[in-house]
Amino acid sequence: LDAKALGEAWERQKRMTKPAGALGMLEIISAQLAGLSRQCPPPLPEPAAVAIFAGDHGVHAQGVTAWPQEVTGQMVANFLGGGAVCNAFANQVGAEVCVVDVGVASELPSTPGLLPRKVRAGTADFTAGPAMTKEEALRAIEVGIETARDLVAAGNKALLTGEMGIANTTTSAALIAVYTGADPAEVTGRGTGINDEMHARKVEVVRRALELHRPDPADPIAVLTAVGGLEHAAMVGLLLGAAALRTPVILDGVSAGAAALVARAIAPEVLAACIAGHRSAEPGHVAALTALGLRPLVDLDLRLGEGTGALLALPLVQSAARVMHEVATFDAAGVTEKA
């Protein structure tokens, strides 16, 4: 973050016609946007686009979810048809939806709006071996970097993370356990809503994977290779790309939190571009946000993914920036300051 713009933002907020500090958390966001862009007031974060990375997970074979794997591809078709919750939210807040096939198991027909960037047709079962090769992890990261670059080149001033991948909360839990040191039982949630028996199995699956691979958090590419997901790797790339372009990224839920932990291990400065859009109902997400030191903007027990939590936060981030442009100072408005 640029210290000069950051300082200017805080100074400006004191002169604006409102009690000092009265916008709470939004004042912190305004200052972050100024520091990130090196401008005060910072550019309005619009237009904005949500990148939804879709991928499948070999660990699905271990019975960690009640949903069949083909739902990943079916939901991609639903996104492209405009029928999913992310579409409704994007319509409401005026964001573009960009869908990227980075690793769906099924073959997806070529459709307008779908970026075909399949690295492999789903990861391997990480309870039996590595989820992917190192080369695949790097290629998936590259897909994310390129997506960030293309979306910013197209004029977007804010990016939002989204993902779709049946079983991907299992992968997210494994990544979060690696980076927070928490026990799998603490960070493995119920995802789409599984019963106690399946949840116990899911915890054991994460535990077995960590015992098998013993991933070293200091080697983030190796962590992704061992227990990552293709959409997680792509989100890591999106964060790296956005931060390099000084473009804010609103993080969605638990999978984005997991990706942010990996991205920070690659380049700590990536966090300067990250805004936590929401706090999901997944316990691992809380652990991730705490480890990242990020406070979420929206906290409404959502647990859907697809970028939905990030989309709800977008107008809040835009409002924080807009205040810096449009609100009068005490002098200019002829308002008396407090004694």
Next chain:
Amino acid sequence: LDAKALGEAWERQKRMTKPAGALGMLEIISAQLAGLSRQCPPPLPEPAAVAIFAGDHGVHAQGVTAWPQEVTGQMVANFLGGGAVCNAFANQVGAEVCVVDVGVASELPSTPGLLPRKVRAGTADFTAGPAMTKEEALRAIEVGIETARDLVAAGNKALLTGEMGIANTTTSAALIAVYTGADPAEVTGRGTGINDEMHARKVEVVRRALELHRPDPADPIAVLTAVGGLEHAAMVGLLLGAAALRTPVILDGVSAGAAALVARAIAPEVLAACIAGHRSAEPGHVAALTALGLRPLVDLDLRLGEGTGALLALPLVQSAARVMHEVATFDAAGVTEKA
């Protein structure tokens, strides 16, 4: 709330392409909107307007704030000039700003966008006698009812509460103490940011007022007469009017919470129309929301008033309604349901 539309809403949410319950709190809002409107899907809550009721407070003379009283009128001019935070937020979320002078102490010049509905030039100091007469309280309530009626007649599908009144968190604290039974020390906050000495005085002012008037919560008009504010009374009217018109109202902060407690004492069914937009940093607001049984949508330590917290919540409420219109069912989208 209409039971049939409410039931239809919950049924529809189960068939939509998302895991059951995955939208958390927003599913409750969607159902409330359906029950309120008697339609499923409910109408989209747009366009929307924020009604900002401005009034002054005789209790200002007791030294409960560091801001001079003339700031109320100056900020009204700022709203009308488009230079306040509420204007920036309203621009961002596409809401209309409607400013109503229900009791500003100073004479305000006639300006486009300002509704002149002054009941009296500020309340009397309620540590010395009643804040207003019963007739004035009823007239201020009527101003709110008429504002709701006019804004709905103009096509608005959602109303938001806003207020401006230097010293009005003192009034709000008194009202909340009456309706929650809490000690004044628990529900009296620092408003715009006062120091310990002034805060101690503010608590004592509330305590003295309650001892003087001993207001009976079962007689809400008498409560307003004794320790109310003109903008509080007008907000009571706005809530009553909106509920009668089956139009949702997004509540802003502590003053709206105080008004909702009074409105509920007049007509309990008013709560069916109320959505808590945010939770402010004021301790009395938490007490009010708890007593009302409302969960706030946004919780970012804002303490500004002007409708700012309600404006931030508007896109969330609109998103909740939009989902009911636009999201495909499992059958229609060809997505397999979970096992």
